[in-house]
Amino acid sequence: MLEGTEAVLAAQLRRLLPHLDERQRRLVMGAAAGVLGRGGIRVVARAAGVVESTVSRGAGELDRGPELSGRVRAVGAGRKRLVEADPGLIPALLALVEPDQRGDPESPLRWTVKSTRNWPPS
Structure with missing residues (x-):
């Protein structure tokens, strides 16, 4: 390997x-590893500050060819919605706002008269 290549x-x-988005990052790192040849995945991973499996996955995606789905992540990947992780979140937030809530109770629009400047209440 040439001196200073990693730097x-x-x-x-x-x-x-x-x-770049996640997929584009993987592809760029995979392409760089392919150009470097043997040991390229380790060098690129160290240079980019990522784990080797990310670079390897990018190289594999390049070998498989273009993906037609147009998605960056696989279906179902990514962070789950907070209400799925904690079903009591919305009722807890509503309980915070309800005592000082204003507006039409039939409307989904809510506002409150709570103040962040005068918190906590005396």
């Missing part, structure tokens, strides 16, 4: 990766 690669990835 040059790290500088390039630091400038480029923040502008």
